Amino acid sequence: GAVVSQHPSRVICKSGTSVKIECRSLDFQATTMFWYRQFPKQSLMLMATSNEGSKATYEQGVEKDKFLINHASLTLSTLTVTSAHPEDSSFYICSATTSRSYEQYFGPGTRLTVT
């Protein structure tokens, strides 16, 4: 149980385009989903927290207009990187949790490369 999928696993896009990453909880309802980013040799850094049906809460230094997060249902959250630039190239990973637990279940991540 507690499986989280992420799609795509790897994406290459041109500078200036937008990329959407999906995070799905497959066998449970996720009241809260988290989006993390990891740069090489650094730790997972929380970007934002999203609760189903409400606006995401962004961490300091994360541009909400650049990283659009939508959590429209209890099983799906999306992260859209708008007008991507090479510095947005990174590993993006989501996690999901239920209201009854602080255990977070992670997706396998998405490697984004912006050329």
Add this chain to the structure above:
Amino acid sequence: ILNVEQSPQSLHVQEGDSTNFTCSFPSSNFYALHWYRWETAKSPEALFVMTLNGDEKKKGRISATLNTKEGYSYLYIKGSQPEDSATYLCALYGTASKLTFGTGTRLQVTL
């Protein structure tokens, strides 16, 4: 703000060796400490969640301890196997209801 440090950054052991790594934190102002095992191209897998000083958890050949007074947690692997090769992440769940991660210890077990 929670700080989490892990050491060593990477570790290379032979099959059968026992090993351990450290997660250290200067502040004990958190609810729980999590250990995750993360294999390449897979999802981080939860190993342990510990909340109390003196907690010890065990799962097969892997065990962990927590010392909140001195600010560290140890993860032990007994008789390492090649399938133990992964990055082991430590994270603190704090008062802001968020996980703060260390940079991980990358373990490589060879035959």
